[in-house]
Amino acid sequence: MKTKRKYNANSKPRRDIYADITNELIAAIEANPGEPQMPWRRSGKPLWMPLNALSNNPYNGINVVSLWVAAEVNEYKAPIWATYKQWAELDAQVRKGEKSSMIIFYKEYETDPVDDDDNGKRRVARASRVFNADQVNGFELPEPSPELPPIERIEHADQFIAATKAKIEHGGERAYFRPSTDHIQMPDESRFTGTDTMTREEGYYATLLHELTHWSGAKSRLDRQFGKRFGDNTYAAEELVAEIASAFLSSELQITQDTRPDHAKYLAHWLKLMKDDNRAIFTAAAKVNEAVTYLKKLQPV
Numbered sequence: 001m002k003t004k005r006k007y008n009a010n011s012k013p014r015r016d017i018y019a020d021i022t023n024e025l026i027a028a029i030e031a032n033p034g035e036p037q038m039p040w041r042r043s044g045k046p047l048w049m050p051l052n053a054l055s056n057n058p059y060n061g062i063n064v065v066s067l068w069v070a071a072e073v074n075e076y077k078a079p080i081w082a083t084y085k086q087w088a089e090l091d092a093q094v095r096k097g098e099k100s101s102m103i104i105f106y107k108e109y110e111t112d113p114v115d116d117d118d119n120g121k122r123r124v125a126r127a128s129r130v131f132n133a134d135q136v137n138g139f140e141l142p143e144p145s146p147e148l149p150p151i152e153r154i155e156h157a158d159q160f161i162a163a164t165k166a167k168i169e170h171g172g173e174r175a176y177f178r179p180s181t182d183h184i185q186m187p188d189e190s191r192f193t194g195t196d197t198m199t200r201e202e203g204y205y206a207t208l209l210h211e212l213t214h215w216s217g218a219k220s221r222l223d224r225q226f227g228k229r230f231g232d233n234t235y236a237a238e239e240l241v242a243e244i245a246s247a248f249l250s251s252e253l254q255i256t257q258d259t260r261p262d263h264a265k266y267l268a269h270w271l272k273l274m275k276d277d278n279r280a281i282f283t284a285a286a287k288v289n290e291a292v293t294y295l296k297k298l299q300p301v
Contacts, residue, residue, distance in 0.1 A: 048079035053133060054086040063103045070101040071132065078133035078141055087131060092139035100129035151189045151204045157253045161208060164298045166215050168208070175207050177214035184211045198256070205255045206246050213245040214238065216291045224287060230280070239266075240284035245291050 050059045050067040059067060059081070067081060081101070084094050106123040113120040133139055161168070167183040173191060177184050186208060194200040217224030217238065230237040243266045250256045 050079050050081055052086070053080045053082035053090060053092075053139065059103065061104075066103065067101060067130075074132070074134075076132040076134045080133035080139075080141065081130040082133075083128060083130055087136050087139070090139060092136045094131045094136050098131060098135040100131055103128050103130055148190045148193070148200075151192060152201050154201065154205060154253070154255060157205050157255055160249075160253055160295075160299060161212060163300060164212065164215075164295060166212055175211055177211050177218075179218055182215075182218065182220070184208070184215055186211070202250070202256050205253075206250050209249045209253075209255075210242045210246040212295065213242040213249075213288075213291050216294050217241070222290060222294055224291070226283075226287075233280075237280060237284055237287075240281060241287045241291060244281070244285055244288045248288060248292055249295070 050064060050071075051057065052059065058064075070076070071079070081103075082090070084100075087094055104125050105128055107126050108121055108123050110120045111122055133141060167181075168186060169183055170186045170188055172185065173187050175184075175186055186204075189204065192200045192204045194203050198206070216222055224238070224241070226234050226237045
């Protein structure tokens, strides 16, 4: 478990970790890392595991993802699904005109074995069509299924963040730092799903460290300014600083073992907006050192 990682807050890296990470990020950007992915769901509904209404068994495999997508696109509030026949068995009626969603199941059959190691059993994929509970009449929804579990805590990362005494609130579907109220807003933990290249925990902590860097640049703290060089791209420059700092701190706090491709994707997105200054990442890195140093000075000795 991540919470059991050995960590010494007073230990110094044996290499220039910041320079190494910056170079790795630049190399990844130059290699065209692709488009950034959101590590949480921006939806008004929490994420529940889809269940079959008749058997109460959870769907699995690709069916989980396809039913999540169907619920998202059609704004279904219930995580309950069943075939037309199954709804009828439950004395519920699919409303006229409702469109089904497809799932895949595997049917097993037997054939002649081809050798001694072959038991003769085969599986073939079959498609089935299901309807959401929001599409039927005569069905009373049960108590909501459990949402995704809380984020697995990384104790030393929590301690680092708590030592800054930044005001952090959870709720909604956006992550941001609001200067007017001097607080960091994070999405509910249950919204974090991770991406193709990072876990839920990595996505949560990387996002929080990103917003904590924005917090460090407030007028009452570092009063981070970028001068005339960036002009209308000041917002993009601030995003570069926040994401590079997130990469630095994620590595130093051992949230991730390697430089995440997601950092490079995010940075590349903002660098595209600064086409006339593709070396801006180096200037941003200098501001990052100021931010990281400031956050580390808030830690207990």
